[in-house]
Amino acid sequence: xxxxxxxxxxxxxxxxxxxxxxxxxxxxxxxxxxxxxxxxxxxxxxxxxxxxxxxxxxxxxxxxxxxxxxxxxxxxxxxxxxxxxxxxxxxxxxxxxxxxxxxxxxxxxxxxxxxxxxxxxxxxxxxxxxxxxxxxxxxxxxxxxxxxxxxxxxxxxxxxxxxxxxxxxxxxxxxxxxxxxxxxxxxxxxxxxxxxxxxxxxxxxxxxxxxxxxxxxxxxxxxxxxxxxxxxxxxxxxxxxxxxxxxxxxxxxxxxxxxxxxxx
Numbered sequence: 403x404x405x406x407x408x409x410x411x412x413x414x415x416x417x418x419x420x421x422x423x424x425x426x427x428x429x430x431x432x433x434x435x436x437x438x439x440x441x442x443x444x445x446x447x448x449x450x451x452x453x454x455x456x457x458x459x460x461x462x463x464x465x466x467x468x469x470x471x472x473x474x475x476x477x478x479x480x481x482x483x484x485x486x487x488x489x490x491x492x493x494x495x496x497x498x499x500x501x502x503x504x505x506x507x508x509x510x511x512x513x514x515x516x517x518x519x520x521x522x523x524x525x526x527x528x529x530x531x532x533x534x535x536x537x538x539x540x541x542x543x544x545x546x547x548x549x550x551x552x553x554x555x556x557x558x559x560x561x562x563x564x565x566x567x568x569x570x571x572x573x574x575x576x577x578x579x580x581x582x583x584x585x586x587x588x589x590x591x592x593x594x595x596x597x598x599x600x601x602x603x604x605x606x607x608x609x610x611x612x613x614x615x616x617x618x619x620x621x622x623x624x625x626x627x628x629x630x631x632x633x634x635x636x637x638x639x640x641x642x643x644x645x646x647x648x649x650x651x652x653x654x655x656x657x658x659x660x661x662x663x664x665x666x
Contacts, residue, residue: 409652412648413645413648416644416645416647416648417645419644425637425640429620429623429624429627429636430627431624431625431627431628432621432624434604434607434615434616434621435615435616435624436614436628437607437613437614437615438592438614438615438625439475439614439625439629440614441590441592441613442472442476442479442481442592443479445481445565445566446565447479447480447481448480449481449482449565449566450481450482450483450484450554450563450565451476451481451482451483451484451564451565451567451568452484452485452486452532452564452567452568453469453472453483453484453485453486453567453568453569454485454486454487454567454568454569454570454571454575455469455485455487455493455494455496456487456489456490456570456571456572456573456576457570457571457572457573457596458489458492458493458572461572461596462496464596464618464619464622465570465572465594465596466496466500466634467619467622467633467634468570468594468616468621468622468625468635469497469570469594470500470633471622471625471626471629471633471635472570472594472616472625473500473501473505474504475625477504477505477507477508477510477515478508478629481565482514482515482516483501483515483516483517484516484518484519484554484555485497485498485501485518485519486518486519486522486540487520487521487522488521488522488523488525488529488575488578489525489571489573489575490521491521493521494518494520494544498518501516501518513543513547513551513552514552514553514554515554516554517552517555518543518545519540519543520543520544521544522540525578526578526581526582529578529579529582529583530582530586532560532561532583533560533561533582533583533587533589534560535559535560536549536555536558536559536560537549537550537559560587561583561587561588561589564589565590566590566591566592566613567579567589567590567591567592568592568593568594569591569592569593569594570593570594571593571594571595571599572595572596572599576593576595576603579591579593580606580612584611584612590613591611591612591613592612592613592614592615593612593615593616594615594616594617594621594622595615595616595617595618596617596618597617597618597620597621598618599617600617600618600621603615603617619635619642620635620642622634623635623636
C-alpha cells in the first residue's frame with residue numbers, strides 16, 4: 403500500500419469510527435455563541451426574524467447544523483421566520499428543505515409562522531430597499547403569493563418591524579448587511595459563518611455591530627449545547643477532533659523524517 407493510500411485510509415477511519423460509534427461532544431459555549439443565544443432569547447414572542455441563506459452546497463456540512471439549531475430555537479420561542487437569498491438562487495433549495503423539516507416538527511404553518519421570499523439579485527440595493535418598504539422589492543413570496551395575503555407580514559414594512567436579521571454566509575454577504583443594514587438602519591444583526599471566516603468577524607463583534615456569531619461546526623455544536631438538543635454538529639465534532647489530531651501526528655512524523663534525513 404502506498405503512503406498516500408495509508409493516509410487516506412487513516413483519515414477515513416478517523417472520521418468513520420467516531421460517527422459509527424455515535425460519540426457526541428458537549429462543548430463549552432464561547433461568548434459570541436452565548437451572545438447569539440441571548441439575543442434570540444430576548445426577542446418578544448411572535449417577533450419576525452429575517453434569515454439570509456447565503457451558503458451553497460459546498461459548505462452545507464458546516465452550515466446546515468447551525469442553521470437547523472437556530473431554527474429549532476426560533477420556533478421553540480414562537481418567533482416568525484422569513485428566509486431569502488442574496489448570493490445565489492442555488493443557495494435556497496437546501497435552505498427551504500431544512501426550514502420545512504424543522505417547521506413540520508413544530509407544527510408551524512406557511513404564511514403564518516414562516517415564509518420564503520426567494521432570491522433577489524443586487525445585494526446592496528435589496529438590503530437598502532428592505533429598510534424602506536419590503537413590498538417594493540418583494541411584492542410577493544417565492545411561490546407567487548402577494549405579501550399582503552400572508553398573515554405574518556401584516557404590519558411589516560421595513561427593518562422597524564423586523565426584530566433580528568441573521569445572515570448565514572459562506573462569502574462576503576454579511577459585510578454588506580453590516581454596512582447597509584446595521585450601520586445605516588441600526589438593525590440587530592447576527593451571523594453564522596464558516597470556521598475559516600470566523601477570525602475576520604471578531605472586529606465587528608468588538609465594535610458591537612454584531613449581536614452574536616456562530617463559526618463553523620464548533621459554533622453549531624456550542625449552540626446545540628445551549629438549546630439542549632444535540633444534533634449533527636455534536637456528532638461531527640469528535641470526528642473533526644480526531645482528524646485534527648491525526649493531521650498533527652502526520653506533521654510531527656514528517657518533520658521527524660526530515661530531521662533524520664538531515665542528520666544523515
